Amino acid sequence: MIDILSTIHDWLFKGWESIWRVLFVGVLAYLGLLIFLRISGKRTLSKMNAFDLVVTVALGSTLSTIIVSRQTGVADGLMAMAVLIALQYGVAWLSVRWTWFRHRVKSEPTLLFHQGEYLRMSMRRERVTEDEVLSAIRSSGGARPETVTAVVLETDGSFTVIQSNDSARATSLQNVQRLTADGSRQAC
Structure with a gap:
């Protein structure tokens, strides 16, 4: 009985x-993380696409590892954060400057539903x-679906629904991709 209580005590309290x-x-x-985020800017923690989300989760995981793991020193952990932030900054910087690079690392929004019709090929692909x-x-x-002009799967995995009465927003579909019958992508 004493061994069990001792084990439970060790699980709950490792010492001061x-x-x-x-x-x-x-x-x-x-x-350290606050300083890095302040230097790198708002984009570091944005959720504009899957890559940004992965970096945000990785930063949180790294912070947790620094705090809890005795094997990871503060300097090691801060260097890991700096590397992640620098890589994210580099990818964002290159994406803004070169279209070909942006298309290689980032996905495009995909039209899933348009004017009462489910776009099954797009839905299956996504x-x-x-x-x-x-x-x-x-x-x-x-x-009702009939009241909707379009449903778009955004690059961050969220859905955007454009209501039929939002005719002004219909122009926001200009960079959205639609799959054709042969499986190729075309702009709406």
Whole structure:
């Protein structure tokens, strides 16, 4: 019985040294991350596409590892964060300057539903079901698919629903891709 209580105690409390380490290292790592984010700008934590989301999750995971893992020093962890931020900055910088690079690393928005018609090839390619399109329509306040001009799967994985009465927003479909019968992509 005493062994069980001792084991439970060790699971819950490793000692004051461990607590003080987490507090000290956590503050240092957090301040380091704030400085890096301030230097690198708002785009570092944006969720404009899947690549941005992966970098955000990786930064959070790295911060957690620095704080909790005794094997990772603050300097090692901050260097890992700096590398991730620098790579994300580099990819964003190149994407803004060269279209060919942007097309290699970033996806394009995809039209899934247009003027009452489910675009099945696009849905299959993006692995989206009819139920998910209907859910997006409901989430946007739509009662029926007939009241919707388009449903777009954005580059960050979110759905955009363009209501039929939003004729001014219809021009926002200009960079959205649609799959043709032969499987090629064409702009709307």
